[in-house]
Amino acid sequence: MSHYNTRLITARRSYTMKDVRALFGINRDTWQRWLAEGLSVVEKDANPLLAMGSDLIDFLKKKKTKGKKKLGEGDFWCIRCRGVVKALEGTTKIVKTGKKVGRDNLDQIIRTAECELCGTTMRTYLSSAKQDYCVPNTNKQMHQ
Ligand SMILES: [Zn+2]
Numbered sequence: 041m042s043h044y045n046t047r048l049i050t051a052r053r054s055y056t057m058k059d060v061r062a063l064f065g066i067n068r069d070t071w072q073r074w075l076a077e078g079l080s081v082v083e084k085d086a087n088p089l090l091a092m093g094s095d096l097i098d099f100l101k102k103k104k105t106k107g108k109k110k111l112g113e114g115d116f117w118c119i120r121c122r123g124v125v126k127a128l129e130g131t132t133k134i135v136k137t138g139k140k141v142g143r144d145n146l147d148q149i150i151r152t153a154e155c156e157l158c159g160t161t162m163r164t165y166l167s168s169a170k171q172d173y174c175v176p177n178t179n180k181q182m183h184q
Pocket residue numbers: 118119120121122125155156157158159160
């Protein structure tokens with residue numbers, strides 16, 4: 041995933057697709073996708089569409105943190121579905137591998153589960169210090 045330097049954007053000016061393309065080299069598809077993903081425009085019917093710099097900055101920053109989102113409880117990355125999925129109920133297991141990992145020599149722990157959608161066995165490696173991965177994630181804030 042590419043990262044965009046939001047410092048290049050001036051919050052108080054508005055940008056057309058061409059302006060954004062000049063800044064980041066994006067193409068029309070990317071611009072359209074951003075709009076579909078919720079980038080706000082000044083006026084929906086305007087031609088060309090204009091996005092405020094401040095909205096662009098917000099949008100791109102949100103996009104960045106979204107990619108780094110930790111998996112919540114019951115969330116796994118399924119290789120087959122190529123996405124974050126829920127574990128099939130009752131299939132989640134937490135197993136110690138017997139190995140020590142990291143600087144602090146923590147017990148290596150694997151969390152396994154079956155994908156709710158396709159049944160593939162999924163594995164997430166955890167260290168015991170990161171057991172908080174396994175408790176309910178209460179601050180899951182997804183902005184739309
Ligand atoms: Zn799957």
